[in-house]
Amino acid sequence: MKNFVITMALMGAASSVMADPAGVRTAEIEMPHHNSQAGISIWYPNGGGGDLAVVAENPVFHGVEAAVDAEVHVGTHPIVMFSHGMGGTTRAQAWLASGLAERGAIVVSVNHPNSTWGDFDMSKGVNHWTRVADMSIALDVLLADPAFVDHVDTSRIMAAGFSYGGWTALSMGGLTGNHAGIIETCRERLDEMEACAMLMSEGVNMPGIDPDVWNESYADARITHVTAIDPGFVWGLTAANVAGLSPNVHMIGFGGPLDRMRATNFDESGLTDLLPNARFTRFDPSFHFTAMPLCKPAAEEILEEENDDPVCTDPDGTDRAAVHTAIIDIIAEELGL
Template identity: 30%
Template structure:
């Protein structure tokens, strides 16, 4: 079945250098960024998180004359990642009335900001990107057991953040509701596949993890920091477990792009085969956190029309932001690449793949167009 997948990217030293020289050559916009805190009215499972809200980082197109400022990402005074130059709370670019929206889902114990490299690049090409920090499983607050266990609830985070974006006084009227997609990394890749129609099969995953082929997705590295509690799960968590196999398909989402998707063995195979929207999958050949055979390549076997690309030598962490120089030694596990692997060049390949994919699956699809607009001056 793997013959149906196109393994499209295999890098040599020469192609690394070639890819890096073209980075951001097609940028049409400066990047604006802001934050929204969405608080859904309906009761929901917050997974024991301190913040009962969906804290959402938003990247968006700003006019080409907007002043931008370089910034780093990480604890104050101790940055880890290099951010894309951006303008806080700038006005949305005025040359189009509406822009496509991409929902962004981070990996286990990560944050939306760790995918700034991709979100900002997409914003510079005319997309609004909304990155949710998933409750109980993000780097901005203490991690919770429920945040690690109730994976399927992450899809509800994205759907409710989408509700918030469409209702937002500034962004709602600037979003083309016919052109909504999703991007996810690692556990975020699993999350957006659920939005596309995949369902979770906990029994199959538990059986896989008890067997000799079990991989690191059965015991993710971040679980070392997971709070250990003796008391039973809350009533809400027990109720959530009972609906783990439910469908979290959001029909508003028209295409998904998954980077190094994890929990491949937790996804019901028949539900994957029934996905009807465009899917693009990208991962690294040196990924030991979500090893390709049981994750991206396993998933792809059941997606008859998905295109798969493998970046030679890229690790799981290659798809995090590029690190500042001082962090390469202090955070080697996150930052240090193998000899001959250039993270910026890998990012360029992934960005190009995402731009091409969403151009064909969202921008060129039949439906409403985004007409030119009269100038406006609203700010987020």
């Protein structure tokens, strides 16, 4: 049964969190399909030890406290494989990874080659199947790591992601692409749909991608749950594209009628109607970048100087911290935490 939940950003839910900050480890792993390495971050329940540090801090965004290289807490824990957005990094949703780890999950995020801040080539990054391959390899690495192998609950493995990463999560969970559908959408809405001009440009040439490769299933059979936060590529899909999707799906959307990003609007695109058994949460007021970290007082001024605002300019009435807390609660509840 479809469950529509209209969530106001000012509401907050009480949650049971661990007293200690989450543990975190980082590594570089081989990605043969890119012929390169990629950085991964693993957040996990703190079992003691480690060096306390503030992670993902910069002049614009607040970081989060973590215990670097701490031991893993006893017992087994569900896994969240988290994919960042276009031009994002593993640091961009550290607030989510640390919050979930404090609730009892192991969270793995990957710096996707070709679509990460500082490593951005959208002519390659648009090849969405490579991102799922990144996540599947990272899951392989986690499950083979002696530090974690006895602490994972393989009956609860969630694919989650934000924006382009939201599509990655859906794809990893069994959703397939519709090349003709997204191309037609971009041609019809080129001037109003975010990112379509770039995707249709000569440099990226999305129309030139082999439709059979775009439309193939890239599902990872180990995925049991999916949470997609304001996901991209949600237009032009049909019932056939959702047929193989995990039955445990939660869709999270940002914004109301005046500030919802069209490219990620799963309601307007028709995807909502194709998912009668999924759960939905929409935050209003908020906007797409409410999923970014908490901003420092000087953030808006710094970003305006770099022509990168409005990443920190939420709609009036938005409580970004409350939205973050609610998303952590949603995912934790999906995993039984």
